[in-house]
Amino acid sequence: MLERGRNVEHFKDYVTANTPSWDLPHRGQLPNRFTKENPQLCRAGVVTEGNRHFFVQDKEHPYIEEKPFTWVRGYQVGGKSLLWARWTQRWSDLDFGANAKEGAGVDWPVRYKDIAPWYAYVEKFAGISGNRDACHRCPTENFSRQWK
Ligand SMILES: Cc1cc2nc3c(=O)[nH]c(=O)nc-3n(C[C@H](O)[C@H](O)[C@H](O)COP(=O)(O)OP(=O)(O)OC[C@H]3O[C@@H](n4cnc5c(N)ncnc54)[C@H](O)[C@@H]3O)c2cc1C
Structure with a gap:
């Protein structure tokens, strides 16, 4: 398998999975500095203080946005599947x-x-x-x- 990001070990590397938001430094909110540095990423509305380590930051992989285009990326084994909400409908x-x-x-x-x-x-x-x-x-x- 070819993977550009780090290996993520099941359980061990889900470092915030069982951390309640009140135990995080900003109670789950993104610090102002992070939102200023990552306007494209943050407007997707899915990044939190507890999961931001699984997202590619704007400066790590900038892209030219000719038309509005919010690109959310996760460079690690498992990609964005580590973040998804397990919301999957059947087609009827x-x-x-x-x-x-x-x-x-x-x-x-x-x-x-x-x-x-x-x-x-x-x-x-x-x-x-x-x-x-x-x-x-x-x-x-x-x-x-x-x-x-
Ligand atoms: C917060 C959040 C919640 C979500 N909830 C849901 C949900 O409830 N239901 C649902 O259906 N979908 C959900 N999604 C969307 C779903 O997770 C993604 O659509 C899906 O994971 C995309 O899979 P993918 O394999 O196409 O891409 P990715 O999961 O992004 O995988 C791409 C992989 O390729 C690797 N890669 C990239 N470039 C290179 C390179 N040059 N060389 C080698 N490797 C490379 C990356 O590191 C990554 O591992 C959610 C997404 C997010 C962010």
Whole structure:
């Protein structure tokens, strides 16, 4: 595997994962100096005092922004997957049938029922969590941990 960033060891390197915000020097808020030095990164609204060590700072890898473009990067083994919120919806039959219905692009060769068992497998494997809303638009998820 080719990786430009540092190795991140599971658990050991999640140095703030179990630190409550009140135990951080700025109670979880980004210090003014950091926000001034990283205007592009900070406007994404996802960086906190507790996770900023997993983000590339503006000066480390500047980019020319001809049109508004917020680029959030994480250079480490695991990339930004270390930061994601485990929010992953299934596509529904509405999504799989949209191309055919609207005459756009190519019709999907599969429908929701074909993919549903694989969704269930991946959700368990990856530990996807969230609400089991089971609405028509978002089919029932097989979450390993549920919020309600
Ligand atoms: C705070 C946060 C919350 C999120 N929450 C969710 C969520 O709930 N649900 C969801 O679906 N998505 C979420 N996302 C988005 C999701 O995490 C990313 O879309 C996903 O991780 C991107 O995967 P990727 O492999 O394309 O890129 P990355 O995860 O960014 O991986 C790219 C990898 O390539 C490496 N790399 C870069 N340049 C080079 C080079 N020149 N040579 C070698 N290696 C290189 C990097 O170091 C990195 O390891 C979230 C993102 C953030 C930041």
